[in-house]
Amino acid sequence: MIKPGKPSIFIVMLLSLPCGMVLAGPVQPPLPDGKALAEACFSCHGEGGRGGGRIPALAGQDMTGLQQKMLALRSPSPGSTIMPRLMRGYDTDEIAALADYFAGVSP
Amino acid sequence: MNTGRRAFLATLAGGLAAPALLRAGTAAHVIVLGAGFGGATVARLLAGVPELRVTLIERDATIHTCPFSNGVLGGLWPMERIAFDLVALGRAGVRLIRAEATGIDPETRSISLADGTRLTGDVMVLAPGISFDWAAIEGLSPATAEQVPHAWKAGRQTEILREQLVAMEDGGLVVVGIPAPPFRCPPGPYERISLIAHYLKTNKPASKILVLDAQDAFSKQPLFEEAWASLYPGMIERVPGSASGAVMAVDAGTMRISTGFDDVTAAVANIIPPQRAARILTDAGLDDGLGWCPVEPVGFESRVAPGIHILGDAALQGDMPKSAFSANGQARACARAILARLAGHEPQGAKLLNVCYSLTAPDYGFSIADVYEPGPEKVSLVLSEGRTTALGASAETHAAEAEYARSWFDTITSQLYG
Numbered sequence: 001m002i003k004p005g006k007p008s009i010f011i012v013m014l015l016s017l018p019c020g021m022v023l024a025g026p027v028q029p030p031l032p033d034g035k036a037l038a039e040a041c042f043s044c045h046g047e048g049g050r051g052g053g054r055i056p057a058l059a060g061q062d063m064t065g066l067q068q069k070m071l072a073l074r075s076p077s078p079g080s081t082i083m084p085r086l087m088r089g090y091d092t093d094e095i096a097a098l099a100d101y102f103a104g105v106s107p
Numbered sequence: 108m109n110t111g112r113r114a115f116l117a118t119l120a121g122g123l124a125a126p127a128l129l130r131a132g133t134a135a136h137v138i139v140l141g142a143g144f145g146g147a148t149v150a151r152l153l154a155g156v157p158e159l160r161v162t163l164i165e166r167d168a169t170i171h172t173c174p175f176s177n178g179v180l181g182g183l184w185p186m187e188r189i190a191f192d193l194v195a196l197g198r199a200g201v202r203l204i205r206a207e208a209t210g211i212d213p214e215t216r217s218i219s220l221a222d223g224t225r226l227t228g229d230v231m232v233l234a235p236g237i238s239f240d241w242a243a244i245e246g247l248s249p250a251t252a253e254q255v256p257h258a259w260k261a262g263r264q265t266e267i268l269r270e271q272l273v274a275m276e277d278g279g280l281v282v283v284g285i286p287a288p289p290f291r292c293p294p295g296p297y298e299r300i301s302l303i304a305h306y307l308k309t310n311k312p313a314s315k316i317l318v319l320d321a322q323d324a325f326s327k328q329p330l331f332e333e334a335w336a337s338l339y340p341g342m343i344e345r346v347p348g349s350a351s352g353a354v355m356a357v358d359a360g361t362m363r364i365s366t367g368f369d370d371v372t373a374a375v376a377n378i379i380p381p382q383r384a385a386r387i388l389t390d391a392g393l394d395d396g397l398g399w400c401p402v403e404p405v406g407f408e409s410r411v412a413p414g415i416h417i418l419g420d421a422a423l424q425g426d427m428p429k430s431a432f433s434a435n436g437q438a439r440a441c442a443r444a445i446l447a448r449l450a451g452h453e454p455q456g457a458k459l460l461n462v463c464y465s466l467t468a469p470d471y472g473f474s475i476a477d478v479y480e481p482g483p484e485k486v487s488l489v490l491s492e493g494r495t496t497a498l499g500a501s502a503e504t505h506a507a508e509a510e511y512a513r514s515w516f517d518t519i520t521s522q523l524y525g
Contacts, residue, residue: 032457033455033457036440036443036455036457037457037458039436039439039440039443039457040436040439040457040458040459040460041460042439042522043432043435043436043515043518043519043522044462044511044514044515044518046518047522052514052515052517052518053513053514053515053517053518054510054511054513054514055511055514055515055518079503079504079507081474081496081504081507081508081511082462082474082476082496082508082511085476085477085493085494085495086460086462086476086477086478088490089458089477089478089489089490090458090478094458
């Protein structure tokens with residue numbers, strides 16, 4: 001039983017885990033390697049996702065916002081070009097790992 | 108150190124488990140052959156690691172990129188746009204050796220240079236690109252390529268073809284010969300046809316392009332044909348492989364180009380020969396007799412010789428096309444694998460991307476965009492449907508894709524050479 005006002009050992013452990021790992025249950029594997037996945041994006045989005053020419057920067061953005069954007073990009077919308085074709089190739093764990101990585105890069 | 112450089116180093120440091128390398132005491136020697144999109148990427152990434160010594164062997168002082176070389180032919184931009192020196196790689200800590208490599212001994216991981224020098228590495232990364240199969244087309248040779256350029260390795264060949272197009276009189280016939288696959292840059296010949304057509308329409312509108320193609324179907328075919336019908340009606344005629352389109356013989360003296368069915372006389376002929384992995388690799392047996400070099404799908408290490416990684420156009424890795432985008436992604440995966448191995452870890456695969464933009468006019472672009480996954484045997488395409496820009500896309504979409512193409516080119520070349 002978690003008492004209000006006092007962090008549980010569970011929360012302390014969660015906070016101390018390295019980037020890219022989420023403790024969702026004892027049998028769940030960690031998230032995929034966000035940095036390794038993200039490197040595929042750098043030749044357009046810039047090194048570390050810091051932006052490249054006309055392609056938007058991703059570095060340092062809010063993780064949840066990035067994650068929602070990437071999930072939404074799996075479906076084409078007016079004005080979209082290549083991103084729906086790419087994002088549908090990633091599962092939700094991979095998208096979470098990508099968002100977690102880019103959110104942690106200093107812009 | 109500029110911001111881009113710092114960012115590049117930070118990218119790598121995130122993935123590096125340094126302690127085991129530090130324990131090793133002496134810096135491991137990484138030899139990289141070729142400063143194109145594969146070799147320059149891996150050299151620049153690994154040069155930021157203090158525990159490694161990186162030597163890059165490159166024949167040319169100036170790299171001319173194949174991406175965007177069709178824009179030079181079409182008069183969209185000058186040669187300078189695709190020319191890059193290697194000064195920044197040297198500044199980044201890469202030891203540059205400007206020399207022709209003449210032989211590789213996979214057993215000892217050593218490489219011989221034209222002056223007799225021999226270099227030995229702990230790890231080798233080979234990214235020398237392609238060689239032409241000159242014998243496949245009668246009358247074609249490195250010598251006749253001065254009159255009948257391939258322009259499939261950018262640089263002087265690009266200039267020759269451009270000069271011939273500029274010198275041609277209005278009403279001339281341009282013949283483009285396309286080989287059977289696999290070849291470097293699957294949509295490249297068709298982008299080239301488009302941008303030559305753009306130049307002719309603007310400057311020599313009575314001229315025609317005859318495409319003699321060993322292939323029946325080709326990359327992004329419906330999109331190219333849609334663009335040709337709308338931008339260049341009546342200018343381009345294509346003979347596919349099933350109608351004996353393959354070029355069989357060339358007479359550089361008379362400019363007579365022969366297929367199995369017909370002969371034509373060209374004002375300008377751009378004949379692209381069939382291709383295989385660079386000869387230095389096949390001579391060393393790294394292709395295992397296949398013409399292309401088999402590699403594993405995580406770190407692109409040779410199936411023939413451990414400790415030797417082969418990247419880009421020369422590699423037989425599975426489904427990824429022979430493109431600059433692919434070579435760059437493979438090089439990043441290779442750098443991660445080398446660092447993991449040196450740190451005593453098993454390399455882990457991650458999904459890869461390929462995006463190939465094609466321009467059919469300055470503001471008319473489209474693309475193929477794919478996700479790939481390292482499987483147990485090969486790199487596999489994740490989704491086989493809906494890979495390209497839709498047919499009937501708006502002018503705004505085509506203009507945006509052209510803009511993104513230019514942005515990608517400027518970003519990737521600044522990461523490697525800037």
